[in-house]
Amino acid sequence: MTERTRLSLQQKIELLDKHATGHYNQKELGEWAKQAFKLSKRLRQQTISDILKKRNEIYGNIIVKESSKSLRLLRWYPQLDQEVTKYVADQNAAKRPVDRNAIMTYIKYVAAVKYEIPKGEIKSSDGWLTKVFKRNKLKSRYTYGESASVDITSENTQSEIQKIQNLLKDYAMKDILNFDETGLYYEQSPRRTICLEQLGGLKKSKKRLTVGLLFCNADGTYKSHPIVIGQSKHPKCFDTRARLLAKTAVGNSHHVEYYHSPNAWMTTEIFTMYIRKLDVAFRIQDRHVALLLDNASVH
Known part of the structure; x- marks a missing residue:
């Protein structure tokens, strides 16, 4: 099988420029290319024809900038x-x-x-x-959450969504709530820094708090207080309950419930206590609510 001769972008441009003079036919261009580019054989006429057909594309792939010294060819595809x-x-x-x-x-x-x-x-x-x-406009970005793990268009997902909608159809929007937890690693160092030379990274701290949030209901008329789970039974910085509420308040004072567990994770016992408190609060209001949860073993 005959090996194909491949020309660089620069060589193709020189070939097109030579053809534009009108002094060479395709056979003569093949001989000229062999001598000019030091090829082992004459350039095939079909190759030359293909290059001539793509002249606009080839010329469109270059930018020529003029400097004080010379013309500089920048390759861009x-x-x-x-x-x-x-x-x-x-x-x-x-x-x-x-x-x-x-x-x-x-x-x-x-x-x-x-x-x-x-x-x-x-x-x-x-x-x-x-x-x-x-x-x-491409960038390297951090990915957040787990939403990309779900194919919302799949038949199975759509079937589960329909089941949830059927379960919730008898509830008013104000009575549909969602609860979730997130980990707050409060001692972790930043992932990026500005420096004069390459620096080694720091060991990532595993110290954490769990923050449980009963998000607002479906129509946005209700927002519950958060719960915080730490490792210490009685944190020294919160020696009194009043001080705990004062330190955690943002703007107007609000209620924060503090719990503890050995690893600062949510447990079945903590979750049960919290849900029972919610149940009492909504029972006093004579309300029946639907609480949406993720599939965690502690729920």
Whole structure:
């Protein structure tokens, strides 16, 4: 099988410029290219024809900037920008994490196989990829929560949503509430810092509080107080209940319930005590409410 001759972007531009003079036919261009580019054989007429057909695309892939010393040719492939954007969008849609190394590996493959860009034509560096990110408004961001773990369009998910809707249809919006907990790692150091040289990271502190939040009801007319779970039975900074409420109040004073457990996690006992208090409060108001919870063993 005859090996295909691949020309760089610079060589293709020189070939097009030579053809534009009107002094060469395609056969003569093949001979000229062999001498000018030091090829082992004359350039095939079909290859030349393909290059001539793509002249607009080839010229569109370069930017020429004039400096005080010389003309400088900057290589830019818009189709690779599009490939990066599409690749990232596809990975996001599939809920797969993607990093710079994965993008660079994919682009090298696409450039060589799909677009037949000669090796070395693209400067595969962090700087090159950063410019691609900037042009296409791509950023590395932290992901939060677990919402990406659920396919909301799946038949099973839609079936479960319908079941929940059927269970809640007899409740007024004000009587539908949601409760959840979150961990507050209050001693963890920041993940990023500004520095003059590379610094080592710090060991991540495991000290935490659990904050339980009974979020507002479905129509937004009710917000409950939070509960806080720590390890200490009687924290020294909160030597009295009045001091606890004063320190935790933001703006107008509000109520905070404090509990403790060995690892500052929610337990079945703490959750049961809290729910019984809620039950008494809503019973006094003669209200029957629906409380939505996640599938945790302590609930």
